[in-house]
Amino acid sequence: MADHQEPGSEADEAQAAAPAPDRDEDDFLPRRDLLDRIDAAVEAGDTDALNALLEPMHAADIADLIERLHGAGRRAFLTLYSDQIDGEILSEIDEAIREDVLEYLPREVLAEAVREMDSDDVVDLIEDLDEPERAEILAALDDSDRAAVQQSLAYPEYSAGRLMQSEVVTAAEHWTVGQTIDFLRAEEWLPEQFYHIILVDPRRHPIGYVTLGRLLASRRDVPLRDITEDSFRTVSAYAEEGDVAYAFNQYHLISAPVVDSDDRLVGVITIDDAMSVLDEEHEEDILRLAGVGEESAITDSVFETMRQRLPWLMVNLLTAIFASLVIAIFDETIQRVVALAVLMPIVASMGGNAGTQTLTVAVRALATKSLTGSNVWRVVRREAIVGVLNGLAFALVMGLVAWIWFDGASLAAVIGIAMVVNLAVAALAGILIPLGLEKAGADPALASGTFVTTVTDVVGFFAFLGLASAVLL
Amino acid sequence: MADHQEPGSEADEAQAAAPAPDRDEDDFLPRRDLLDRIDAAVEAGDTDALNALLEPMHAADIADLIERLHGAGRRAFLTLYSDQIDGEILSEIDEAIREDVLEYLPREVLAEAVREMDSDDVVDLIEDLDEPERAEILAALDDSDRAAVQQSLAYPEYSAGRLMQSEVVTAAEHWTVGQTIDFLRAEEWLPEQFYHIILVDPRRHPIGYVTLGRLLASRRDVPLRDITEDSFRTVSAYAEEGDVAYAFNQYHLISAPVVDSDDRLVGVITIDDAMSVLDEEHEEDILRLAGVGEESAITDSVFETMRQRLPWLMVNLLTAIFASLVIAIFDETIQRVVALAVLMPIVASMGGNAGTQTLTVAVRALATKSLTGSNVWRVVRREAIVGVLNGLAFALVMGLVAWIWFDGASLAAVIGIAMVVNLAVAALAGILIPLGLEKAGADPALASGTFVTTVTDVVGFFAFLGLASAVLL
Numbered sequence: 001m002a003d004h005q006e007p008g009s010e011a012d013e014a015q016a017a018a019p020a021p022d023r024d025e026d027d028f029l030p031r032r033d034l035l036d037r038i039d040a041a042v043e044a045g046d047t048d049a050l051n052a053l054l055e056p057m058h059a060a061d062i063a064d065l066i067e068r069l070h071g072a073g074r075r076a077f078l079t080l081y082s083d084q085i086d087g088e089i090l091s092e093i094d095e096a097i098r099e100d101v102l103e104y105l106p107r108e109v110l111a112e113a114v115r116e117m118d119s120d121d122v123v124d125l126i127e128d129l130d131e132p133e134r135a136e137i138l139a140a141l142d143d144s145d146r147a148a149v150q151q152s153l154a155y156p157e158y159s160a161g162r163l164m165q166s167e168v169v170t171a172a173e174h175w176t177v178g179q180t181i182d183f184l185r186a187e188e189w190l191p192e193q194f195y196h197i198i199l200v201d202p203r204r205h206p207i208g209y210v211t212l213g214r215l216l217a218s219r220r221d222v223p224l225r226d227i228t229e230d231s232f233r234t235v236s237a238y239a240e241e242g243d244v245a246y247a248f249n250q251y252h253l254i255s256a257p258v259v260d261s262d263d264r265l266v267g268v269i270t271i272d273d274a275m276s277v278l279d280e281e282h283e284e285d286i287l288r289l290a291g292v293g294e295e296s297a298i299t300d301s302v303f304e305t306m307r308q309r310l311p312w313l314m315v316n317l318l319t320a321i322f323a324s325l326v327i328a329i330f331d332e333t334i335q336r337v338v339a340l341a342v343l344m345p346i347v348a349s350m351g352g353n354a355g356t357q358t359l360t361v362a363v364r365a366l367a368t369k370s371l372t373g374s375n376v377w378r379v380v381r382r383e384a385i386v387g388v389l390n391g392l393a394f395a396l397v398m399g400l401v402a403w404i405w406f407d408g409a410s411l412a413a414v415i416g417i418a419m420v421v422n423l424a425v426a427a428l429a430g431i432l433i434p435l436g437l438e439k440a441g442a443d444p445a446l447a448s449g450t451f452v453t454t455v456t457d458v459v460g461f462f463a464f465l466g467l468a469s470a471v472l473l
Numbered sequence: 474m475a476d477h478q479e480p481g482s483e484a485d486e487a488q489a490a491a492p493a494p495d496r497d498e499d500d501f502l503p504r505r506d507l508l509d510r511i512d513a514a515v516e517a518g519d520t521d522a523l524n525a526l527l528e529p530m531h532a533a534d535i536a537d538l539i540e541r542l543h544g545a546g547r548r549a550f551l552t553l554y555s556d557q558i559d560g561e562i563l564s565e566i567d568e569a570i571r572e573d574v575l576e577y578l579p580r581e582v583l584a585e586a587v588r589e590m591d592s593d594d595v596v597d598l599i600e601d602l603d604e605p606e607r608a609e610i611l612a613a614l615d616d617s618d619r620a621a622v623q624q625s626l627a628y629p630e631y632s633a634g635r636l637m638q639s640e641v642v643t644a645a646e647h648w649t650v651g652q653t654i655d656f657l658r659a660e661e662w663l664p665e666q667f668y669h670i671i672l673v674d675p676r677r678h679p680i681g682y683v684t685l686g687r688l689l690a691s692r693r694d695v696p697l698r699d700i701t702e703d704s705f706r707t708v709s710a711y712a713e714e715g716d717v718a719y720a721f722n723q724y725h726l727i728s729a730p731v732v733d734s735d736d737r738l739v740g741v742i743t744i745d746d747a748m749s750v751l752d753e754e755h756e757e758d759i760l761r762l763a764g765v766g767e768e769s770a771i772t773d774s775v776f777e778t779m780r781q782r783l784p785w786l787m788v789n790l791l792t793a794i795f796a797s798l799v800i801a802i803f804d805e806t807i808q809r810v811v812a813l814a815v816l817m818p819i820v821a822s823m824g825g826n827a828g829t830q831t832l833t834v835a836v837r838a839l840a841t842k843s844l845t846g847s848n849v850w851r852v853v854r855r856e857a858i859v860g861v862l863n864g865l866a867f868a869l870v871m872g873l874v875a876w877i878w879f880d881g882a883s884l885a886a887v888i889g890i891a892m893v894v895n896l897a898v899a900a901l902a903g904i905l906i907p908l909g910l911e912k913a914g915a916d917p918a919l920a921s922g923t924f925v926t927t928v929t930d931v932v933g934f935f936a937f938l939g940l941a942s943a944v945l946l
Contacts, residue, residue, distance in 0.1 A: 035847055058704075060723050068848045169686075184690045193727065194686050195668065212685035213642075213667050217657045231531075249752065250533050252745045254666065254727075271744055272725045275751070279722065282755040283837060286762070290833035291826060298838040298852055305859045309830050313823065313863060314870075320822040321874065324815050331811045338804045341814035342797050345930070348818065349793040350786065353764060357782050360763035364756060365771040374508055375541045379771055386778045390786060401794065457818070 038065070042073070047080050054081070063092035066101065067299050078104035085109060087116035095128060096297045102133065111140035118191065119148040120165040120273060127153065127162065151266065160244050161237035163277065164258040164267030167191040171224055173199045173207055178220030180210075195254045198265060199224055206257045206265045208232050234259045237266055241277045246369060248274035285367055288445035289360065291316065315450055323348070323457035330465035333473060339406045340468050343415055347464045350394060351422035351456030358383050358430025359452050363445045366438055380431050387427025391420035410471050418464035422456055429455040511538070515546070520553050527554070536565035539574065540772050551577035558582060560589035568601060569770050575606065584613035591664065592621040593638040593746060600626065600635065624739065633717050634710035636750065637731040637740030640664040644697055646672045646680055651693030653683075668727045671738060672697055679730045679738045681705050707732045710739055714750045719842060721747035758840055761918035762833065764789065788923055796821070796930035803938035806946060812879045813941050816888055820937045823867060824895035824929030831856050831903025832925050836918045839911055853904050860900025864893035883944050891937035895929055902928040 034053065041049040054062055066089075069077050074097075082104045090113050093101055102110065114122055114137050122141070126134045126149070138146050148166035155161025169190060171180045180197060184190065196209040208228035218227055235244055235256045247253060248271055258267045284294040293308030300308065327334070327344070334341050362379075365371035371379060395416035403412035429452045434444035507526065514522040527535055539562075542550050547570075555577045563586050566574055575583065587595055587610050595614070599607045599622070611619050621639035628634025642663060644653045653670060657663065669682040681701035691700050708717055708729045720726060721744055731740045757767040766781030773781065800807070800817070807814050835852075838844035844852060868889035876885035902925045907917035 032846060058724055060725075064843070067843070068845070070848075070851060181689055184686075185692060187690065190686060190690055193684065195727075211666065212689060213657075213663060216654055216685060216689065217660065217663055219658060249748060251531055252533075254668075254744070271727070271748075275722060275744075275748060278748070278752070282759075286755075286759050286833060286837055289759070290762075290829050292830045292833055296834050298834065298843050298848070300855075302855055302858050302862070305855060306862060309827070309859070310863065310866065312830070313826060313867065316826045317819070317823060317867060317870065320819040323822075324819055327815045327818070331815060334814045335808060335811045338808045341807045341817075342800045342804060344814075345800070345818060345821065345934075346790070346793040346797055349796075349926075349930070350790060353786060353789045354782070356763050357765045357785070360759060360765055361769050361771065364759055370537070370540070370771050372541070373505060375543075375771070378543060382773075382775050382778060385775050386782070389775070389779060390783065393783065394786065394790060397790065453822075457822070461818075 035065070039073075042077050042080060045076075045080065050077075050080050051084055054084070059086070059088035060092045062089050063094070067094050067097060070299075074100070075104075082106060083109050085113060087113040087121070090114075090125065091117055091121035094297060094299065096295070096299060098125065099129070099133075102129075107136075110137070114140050115142070115145070118165040118167055119145060119152060119267075120163060122149050123152045123162055127157070148267075155237050158241045159237060160235045160239040160241060160258050160269060161266070163241050163244065163273050164237065164269045165191070165273075166267045167194075168198060168257070168265065168268045169194050169196075170198045170200045170204075170206075170265065171210075173201050173225060175199075175224050176220065177215055177218045177222045177224065177227075180215060180224060181220070193270065194268075195270070196229075196257075196268075197224070198257050198268070199228065200265055204264045206234055206259060209257065234263075235269060236261075242281055244269060245274045245277040245281065249278060250369075281367065284443070285363060285445045288443060288447075289363060289449055291447070291449060312447075312450070315447070319450055319454040319457070322454065323461055326458055326461045327465065330461075330469055333465060333469040337411075337468065337472055339402075339408070339411060340465060343402060343406075343411075344461055344464050346398065347415065347418050347422055348457045348460035350398075350419060351426040351460045352453045354387065354390060354423050355426035355430040355452040355456045356449060358387075358427050359434060359448050362431050362434045363448065366434060366444045371435075376435065380428075380435075383427040383431045384424065387424040388420065390427075391423030394423065395419040408472075411468070414467045414471055415464060418460065418467055421463045422460040425459045426452070426456045508538070512546075515550050515553060518549075518553065523550075523553050524557060527557070532559070532561035533565045535562050536567070540567050540570060543772075547573070548577075555579060556582050558586060560586040560594070563587075563598065564590055564594035567770060567772065569768070569772060571598065572602070572606075575602075580609075583610070587613050588615070588618070591638040591640055592618060592625060592740075593636060595622050596625045596635055600630070621740075628710050631714045632710060633708045633712040633714060633731050633742060634739070636714050636717065636746050637710065637742045638664070638746075639740045641671060641730070641738065641741045642667050642669075643671045643673045643677075643679075643738065644683075646674050646698060648672075648697050649693065650688055650691045650695045650697065650700070653688060653697060654693070666743065667741075668743070669702075669741075670697070671730050671741070672701065673738055677737045679707055679732065682730065707736070708742060709734075715754055717742060718747045718750035718754065722751060754840065757916070758836060758918045761916060761920075762836060762922055764920070764922055785920075785923070788920070792923060792927040792930070795927065796934055799931050799934045800938065803934075803942055806938060806942040810884075810941065810945055812875075812881070812884060813938060816875060816879075816884075817934055817937050819871065820888065820891050820895055821930045821933035823871075823892060824899040824933045825926045827860065827863060827896050828899035828903040828925040828929045829922060831860075831900050832907060832921050835904050835907045836921060839907060839917045844908075849908065853901075853908075856900040856904045857897065860897040861893065863900075864896030867896065868892040881945075884941070887940045887944055888937060891933065891940055894936045895933040898932045899925070899929045 038050065038053050041053060066074065066077065078101060083106055085105060114125070126137050138149065141149065152161055152164065152166065171183065196211055197215060198206050199208045199210065200206055208225070209232050210224050210227050211229060214227045231251065233256065235258050237258050237260050248256070253271065255268050255270045257265055258269055260266045287294045287296055291312035296308045362371060398419055399412040399416035402415045403409060433451045434448050437446065437448060438444045511523065511526050514526060539547065539550065551574060556579055558578060587598070599610050611622065614622065625634055625637065625639065644656065669684055670688060671679050672681045672683065673679055681698070682705050683697050683700050684702060687700045704724065706729065708731050710731050710733050721729070726744065728741050728743045730738055731742055733739045760767045760769055764785035769778070769781045835844060871892055872885040872889035875888045876882060906924045907921050910919065910921060911917045
């Protein structure tokens with residue numbers, strides 16, 4: 001693809017970016033001066049120089065480069081480079097900006113790119129597109145590829161059926177090692193990466209699989225049946241992708257055959273797909289816990305960023321006003337003992353933090369399926385005990401601080417008791433709210449944080465100010 | 474391993490737990506009634522029944538089962554089952570409880586278990602053990618395995634050298650496909666799973682690799698050199714495990730050869746190891762953001778849980794007291810206008826939430842290396858603009874609420890201005906604090922949350938109360 005040879009030095013540089021002794025982590029990223037040179041080539045409108053610079057780069061790194069560009073910069077880049085974008089780069093580009101990129105692709109480049117892609121990547125590409133673009137891409141595919149993509153799209157979103165690729169290597173159940181090797185040698189087309197040969201019966205029901213290592217190590221006359229793996233398990237095309245990813249992680253699967261409702265083989269899911277799903281689920285958890293829309297990306301525009309965050313801030317405003325209403329009940333008490341206004345945020349803040357700690361551990365445990373029926377009550381009990389003990393510890397510390405600061409033993413007692421109450425409630429809210437959401441079929445990470453801090457603010461203010469008005473007045 | 478045949482029905486049930494059409498997600502977990510039957514067998518002290526129930530279960534599920542047991546229950550289980558624990562189960566058990574389990578293993582069972590483990594699993598098992606236990610396990614290994622484990626342990630913690638397994642399948646660079654297949658058929662020992670044949674020169678420098686699929690599909694007389702993969706890259710044994718995991722994810726690697734400082738092949742890292750590292754890093758991020766020790770596990774005892782959480786709550790107490798000192802400056806103002814005490818938590822809370830949103834997106838982007846030198850200023854600018862715009866939006870809403878609630882236009886203006894200031898500061902703190910920590914070589918997730926909310930509490934209280942005392946009095 002490089003049109004001339006001079007920039008060989010840059011090519012070497014990019015190669016050197018592969019991890020090697022005595023290199024630091026930044027070597028996993030394209031080097032800064034390479035990026036500068038790419039910028040310069042784009043600015044100069046020098047297609048040849050740009051192609052030569054990008055030629056040695058991995059598709060994933062080129063995709064990242066495109067993601068990091070913005071506005072005019074991205075447009076300029078795509079105008080120069082669009083005819084070099086292949087299926088690999090296209091499947092690496094983040095969903096959020098894919099439509100932008102598609103607009104710049106000459107139709108024949110796009111058609112060529114989708115023809116090289118595995119069916120799962122095509123599905124991933126077109127499932128979010130509007131009808132005209134979708135139809136255009138489908139039209140570019142061969143009949144059999146198109147049928148495979150359409151079959152995949154017929155399964156629900158986020159199902160194994162959407163995640164699988166239809167390119168599968170199968171063998172008849174009665175074949176020997178030798179027959180299988182001869183078949184593979186004769187086969188014109190094989191997937192880029194495959195890790196198992198799936199044994200199927202005449203009705204295409206998968207009945208076992210053989211690892212390629214085992215196949216290679218066995219004599220030609222050995223029947224495939226004799227060397228199948230114990231770990232064989234199939235995945236329903238209707239299974240939820242999160243559960244599939246869990247199974248890959250839990251059972252160290254490398255690929256898994258996917259079957260339809262008649263138990264017939266329809267595709268295969270490989271570990272890189274499972275890894276992406278795990279990554280996305282983690283992203284969702286961490287963003288949802290923080291009250292950020294789960295599709296947030298660092299590449300979002302100002303407008304998109306606001307759209308992701310405003311709703312949660314609005315919810316937070318409502319709950320903050322709700323907590324303020326509790327304070328307002330006790331406004332006369334505060335007017336008489338202004339120390340209460342000084343100290344009350346401490347009680348609320350400690351509750352909020354303790355609740356968030358419990359919540360995060362609970363959400364993570366639910367996500368990894370390590371908090372289940374069999375240990376849930378033990379965990380709830382542990383959290384409650386920890387809440388009370390932490391409450392007692394901080395009651396002591398904060399009681400002393402309040403006593404010294406405001407010279408009042410009753411005030412010290414009030415803040416101490418409020419601290420124990422709020423930290424115990426925080427612990428319970430932190431575990432019971434995500435469990436409740438999970439039970440109700442919702443994502444335990446979603447809005448949990450807001451619920452928990454609402455509880456700890458309200459309880460914190462109420463316990464502290466309520467006790468104070470009873471004791472101090 | 475099953476000593477009698479009657480419990481075949483339970484075995485079938487556990488098999489049925491494999492994902493299949495029309496099954497829901499809970500089928501990925503051992504079924505509740507199976508767990509009850511296991512409990513009953515443990516209680517009855519019935520070793521045969523227990524073995525029969527566990528026989529069809531995957532090692533990973535048995536490990537989870539042991540993790541979920543506690544105290545006397547776990548002791549009873551291990552007493553009955555300890556002689557059935559093999560290398561697979563042992564490598565699946567969580568670090569936190571591994572030492573407990575080791576205590577129960579008869580020495581010869583332990584020796585047998587470690588002999589079946591790959592070298593990376595042995596390293597993982599013994600790296601946290603004390604000297605006597607470590608020596609005992611090393612003594613159980615064959616000389617060559619022991620040497621491999623010791624070589625691995627010589628690399629720094631969290632390095633690729635610790636993560637790799639020394640079991641590698643290599644071929645001489647001049648071999649043909651046929652020679653390689655003959656070699657594999659003749660070889661007595663091969664790793665359980667391997668995905669590439671690594672070509673080495675006579676000095677054991679890796680010079681390329683061939684996928685097993687490619688090997689199988691090629692004629693016997695094809696030289697290996699002609700079918701090596703372009704994606705070939707080596708990893709230094711000294712590389713940080715997080716960077717290795719990043720490379721696997723970014724470049725869709727399935728295995729990567731590890732080289733020492735002389736570029737000689739010392740082992741191979743496979744994708745399941747990379748997946749575990751990614752998972753651990755996710756866990757660290759999410760727990761650190763919440764101010765929970767990153768080794769927290771749902772299986773921890775009350776004491777361990779407190780040890781993980783108290784320090785962060787203590788830090789939070791100090792910062793909360795610091796924020797209270799700001800309030801104390803304005804105690805006279807509050808006494809005169811008690812509405813300030815009612816409204817001030819709203820300003821602080823909105824700042825805290827907005828800051829956490831920005832922070833979480835930034836920490837996640839840093840973890841996935843998508844926030845780098847080339848786009849950092851654009852992102853900072855975006856966050857600042859979003860902060861100001863969100864501030865203006867909520868200034869309007871909250872100004873109106875305050876106006877209606879307390880019937881004061883000046884109070885409405887004060888809370889509006891404070892809101893804009895605090896949300897702008899929140900946005901900047903949310904992005905600059907993690908960037909600063911990263912720059913300083915610290916984990917951007919660590920303590921960021923506390924820093925950010927301290928900033929937003931202090932600025933929120935100061936802006937609101939300071940403005941109020943200037944304007945309202």
